[in-house]
Amino acid sequence: MGVELAGLGNGEPSMNPALATPLYVLAGVVGVFFVCRMGILIRHRRRLRGILRNEDQLKYTKISECHAKFKRHVLYAPLFSTRHNRELQLMGRLHMGTIPLRFEAGVLLGYIALNIVFFFCLIDWPADFQEKMFQFKYAAGHLAVMNSPALVLTAGRNNPLIPLLGISFDAFNLLHRWIGRIMAVEAVVHMACVVAGKARLMSMDEITHMMWNETFFIYGLVALIGFVLIFFQAMSALRHAWYETFLHLHILLAVMSFVALWYHLKNLVQQRVLLGTVILWGLERAARAACLLWRNCGKQFTTATVEVLPADVARVDVAMARTWKFKAGQYLYLYIPSLGLWTSHPFSVAWTSTDRADVNEKRSSGDSLNTLIGGPQRHKMSFLIKGRDGFTKKLLKKARKTTGGSLKLTALAEGPFGGLHSLSSYGTVLLIAGGIGITHPISYLHEFVNAFFTPKHSAVRQVSLIWVVRSIDHLTWIQSWMPTLMSHPSLQTSTIPLSIHIYITAPQSTTDEYVTSPNPWAHHAPPNVPVTINWGKPDFTYILENAKMCQVGAMAVSVCGPGAMGDDVRRAVRERQGGTVVDLQHAAYPIPPPTSSSGLGPPIRIEVLTTNTVRTLGYTTVIPTAGNSSLGYYKYQNIRFATVPTGDLRFAKPQWPPVEEAINDGTLVDADVNCASTEDCLYLDIWAPANAHGKKLPVMVWSYGGGFTSGSKSDNTPEGLFALNKEFIFVAYNYRLGITGNANGPRLLHEGGTSNVALYDAQHAFQWVRKYIAAFAGDPNRITAVGFSAGASK
Ligand SMILES: Cc1cc2nc3c(=O)[nH]c(=O)nc-3n(C[C@H](O)[C@H](O)[C@H](O)COP(=O)(O)OP(=O)(O)OC[C@H]3O[C@@H](n4cnc5c(N)ncnc54)[C@H](O)[C@@H]3O)c2cc1C
Ligand SMILES: NC(=O)c1ccc[n+]([C@@H]2O[C@H](COP(=O)([O-])OP(=O)(O)OC[C@H]3O[C@@H](n4cnc5c(N)ncnc54)[C@H](OP(=O)(O)O)[C@@H]3O)[C@@H](O)[C@H]2O)c1
Known part of the structure; x- marks a missing residue:
């Protein structure tokens, strides 16, 4: 093809339209992807319609062998064996990024190949050295500029190709990084060819002098330095280690490079391409600013309520000034000015609801009636945010410092983004x-x-x-x-x-x-x-x-x-x-784990639970309070076997317990809760061997003594027995004592009470054992009652 050397009058050649071919090819590829996306959407729509017309989904279940192979070996395939999303790590700390999919790698290679092919095709190989250097310089510099619109487009959150092609921001971001690398290499080649060409004509000193004294070269040099610095600072290890710093420096360097490039290209046709790039950038920034204003400034401003949850996670409820029809899988960028003025981070919207609390708050606030009931209810977007190293860590720290671990902050939300793939046509x-x-x-x-x-x-x-x-x-x-x-x-x-x-x-x-x-x-x-x-x-x-x-x-x-x-x-x-x-x-965008412990308080302590230790009993789930597999048994403590016997239930027969929301880890009451001092005492303890899974072991139920006035389930425990033999389940329960357990007489009966409810408590405990002991590997048909004193006389 060769470079068009007919100049514009300033010694530089005019733009050779052939050099825009990579852009045409790219536009062609985008067109093909768009057609594919439309095809997929139409297929899903037809499938959904078909299913809604006639419930038979069978015909939508089948897939052709060829299509299945394409998905297996191309669309879903990692580049090599299985690794794609797992971060490559160097020395266990440095995050070296992820490996693209086979399909993504193909697109990237195609893009790189396009640049290389056009670079070499444009050279007039038989030409003399100076001419060749000129053509190399021109081709490299020109290609670098021609790549800039794609570079900026693929970096933007508001890239219109994302919804049009159904390709995630993440995938475009991968392309953005590679386009940036290609541009940096092209800029270096451009510079190298300039120097090589001049080196035949002048000394190195003269070249250096020229570079630092002619504005045309100074601007070119500054742009080059900017691109090269970006090349290195955007490397995965640096990017992940100091993301915020990376991002701000990246933007600064990009602005510096583009400004310098603008002046470097003065009077050249390529400046028009750069103008297009700058317009794209400006549009993306304007879209972001407009979205921020629209979403967050209305009759009310957007606010966020942060609540700390276990394991360094915060729930953030964002009451939006203006909302939209939410689609599953969407995410927003959150700004919280009190944590950082310029930073925004993406978080998936986990839950949406209408904030009635706010309306109630307003009603009770004494404002004018119009304000109180006239305003619309606020829509709440809820997020779960895990503490990492930067913004999220600050957020959790701030929330922890407040009493109750909850705080209200001014926030800004930008979006929505994502939610590209509906799953509604799948059976x-x-x-x-x-x-x-x-x-x-x-x-x-x-x-x-x-x-x-x-x-x-x-x-x-x-x-x-x-x-x-x-x-x-x-x-x-x-x-x-x-x-x-x-x-x-x-x-x-x-x-x-x-x-x-x-x-x-x-x-x-x-x-x-x-x-x-x-x-x-x-x-x-x-x-x-x-x-x-x-x-x-x-x-x-x-x-x-x-x-x-x-x-x-x-x-x-x-x-x-x-x-x-x-x-x-x-x-x-x-x-x-x-x-x-x-x-x-x-949907996963893998975020590497924090490089250091978050320092947000003690790490969450977790129960070591073997497959056999959690017991789901229908109305409650219990986990052991003590014991472990090396001791050979677990102790399940304070399992509620009857409703709290107070209020109307005082002097009444025990009732089956209500559903309990929380997992019972034995800490509902003190370990040795007893009915002589606490009315809320109808609990039992169970000791079960650690290896009981799948067995049907005999059960020993212990009734303590104490003259019906004292004693508790904790008086006698089976550790000694377990030291001899662990092939049984041990149960000890509480029964009401003194006046609450043994009240009697006509007045009590007249007023609806029941005499000697302690005996009913004992009976109820045995009924409970029959009903639930199988969950602990006990045999409900082999229960032995063992007791002492009052416990043996019941
Ligand atoms: C689409 C999407 C949805 C997400 N949804 C959730 C969610 O629901 N809950 C949740 O806890 N986390 C979610 N994340 C991850 C969350 O965005 C990061 O954990 C958070 O940005 C880390 O910020 P940091 O400054 O505290 O951490 P840092 O330790 O400073 O950064 C950790 C890593 O987070 C990434 N990161 C940091 N800042 C940004 C940014 N502005 N944009 C993109 N990536 C960044 C970088 O890879 C960085 O290496 C989501 C990420 C994406 C891309
Ligand atoms: N929309 C989005 O894109 C979006 C939204 C939110 C979160 N995220 C991402 O989701 C990830 C979750 O982060 P996290 O820190 O909460 O996770 P995590 O605590 O590191 O892991 C969660 C659980 O997954 C288990 N696990 C890890 N690898 C597994 C495997 N190969 N097979 C089965 N289980 C496995 C872990 O087991 P071990 O205990 O053995 O490690 C752990 O129990 C992050 O990368 C985050 O960025 C993405």
Whole structure:
């Protein structure tokens, strides 16, 4: 092709349109992606319509072998074996980034190849050295400028190609980094060719003198230095280690480089391309500013309420000044000026609701009636934010300093972004989350449950949520939303199965720890929503295999969690390609773990629970207070076996206990609670061997003595017996004492009381044992009553 040398009168050649070919090719690729995206959307829409017309989803289950192979080997495939999202680490600390997918790598290689091919094609190879250097210089410099619009476009949050092509910001960001690298290399080649060309004509001193004295060269040099500095400071290790500093320096260097480049290109046609780039940048910044103003300034301003939850997590409820119709999977950028003026961070919207509290607050505030009832209710976007090193750490620190660990702050929210992929046309959906990644699937779950109620909008007929957490008390993160979800009318009657499976990966070796604030919602679930709690990591291959066996319609697997989890799920999905539609939606943007301990207070202490230690009893879930596998037994303490016998229930027969929300770790009352001093005393303790799982062991129930006026379940414990033999379950219970347990007489009976309720307490405790002891590997048909004194005479 050669470089067009016919100049513009200033010694420089005019722009050769052939040099814009990479841009045309890119536009062509974007066009192809757009057509594919439209094709996918149309297919999903047709599928949804078809299913809503006629419930049979079978015909939408099948996939052609060729399509399955394409997904397995191209679309979902990691570049090499299985690694994609797991961060590469050097020396266990330096984050070296992730490996792109095969498809992404193909696009990147294509882009790089395009640049290289055009670079070499444009050179007139037989030309003499000076001419060649000139052409090299021109081609490299020109290509660098031609790449700049794509560089800026792919960096923007408001990149219009994101919704148009359905490609995530994250993927564009990968492209942005590579375009930046290509531009930096082209700038260096440009400079090297200038120097090489001049070196034939002048000495190095003269070249240096010229470079530092002619404004044209100074600007070029400054732009080059800027690009090279960006090349190095944007390296993964530096970027991740000091993200905020990276970001601000990056923007400063970019501004410096573009300003210098602008003057360097003065009077050249390429300046017009740069003008286009600057306009793109300006539009993106203007869109951000406009969005910030629109979303946050209305009759009221946006505010955030922060509440500290276990394990360095904060729940942030943002009352928006202006809201929008939320789509599952969307995220916002949050600014909290009191934590940093210029920083904003992306967080998934986990939950949306209407803030009635604020309205009530207003009503009681004594404002004029118009203000009180005239204003619209405020919509609340809730986030779960995990403390890391920068902004999030500051947020948690600030919240912890307030009394009660809750504070209200002025906030700004920018967005929404994301939510590109609707799952509503799938019959079967598997939502997989790791740790704080739950924010993503919980919004889908909320959407599905609402859609169950109005099934016209969704083909989803089968949903499983699989959530892997480190500790059982992480369930409190979503505790406040679960009752709303579980009591949703669609789940009470629905035949659409939802199942929830929690996996807890607490290490079994830490033995001295306990759950700080357990709060499971497992037993809140309606009967048709099974909730299981499992220990260890899930086997995704097995889970997918099972899901495929009872697949309804097309299946979507959505994963959001640590990189390694994303990779495992990806592998399992790829292995299951073929026969039926299994699509993967990988929402995870892996954030490397903090480089240091967050220093936000003591680390959460977690119970070491083996698969056999948690007992779900229907109305409560209990975990051991003491014991471990090396001792050979566990002690479950203070299990409530009857309702608190006070108020109307004083002098009444014991009643079955109510449902308890929190996991009972034995600390409801003192370990040695006794009925002589506390009326809330109807608890029992159970000692069970550690290896009892799957057995049906005989049960010994101990009734203490004390003349019906003293004594407690804690008087005699079975450690000594266990030292001899552990093939039994030991139970000790409390019964009411003194006047509350043994009151008698016509007046009591006349007023509706029951005589000698202590005996009923004992009877109730035995009934409880028969009902629940199987959960502890006890045999309800082999119960032996053992007692002392009053306990033996009952
Ligand atoms: C789409 C999306 C949704 C997310 N949703 C949640 C969520 O619901 N809950 C949650 O706890 N976390 C979420 N994250 C992660 C969250 O954005 C980061 O944990 C947070 O920005 C870290 O900020 P920091 O300054 O405290 O941490 P730092 O320790 O300073 O940074 C840790 C890492 O976070 C990333 N990061 C930092 N600042 C930004 C930024 N401004 N933009 C993008 N990445 C950044 C960088 O990779 C950095 O290495 C989400 C991330 C993305 C991309
Ligand atoms: N929309 C989004 O893009 C979005 C939203 C929120 C969060 N996130 C991302 O989600 C991630 C979650 O962060 P986190 O710090 O809360 O997670 P974490 O605590 O590191 O891990 C959560 C749980 O996942 C388990 N796990 C790790 N790898 C696994 C694997 N291969 N298979 C099965 N289980 C595995 C962990 O087990 P161990 O105890 O054995 O480690 C742990 O129990 C972050 O990268 C975050 O940025 C993304």
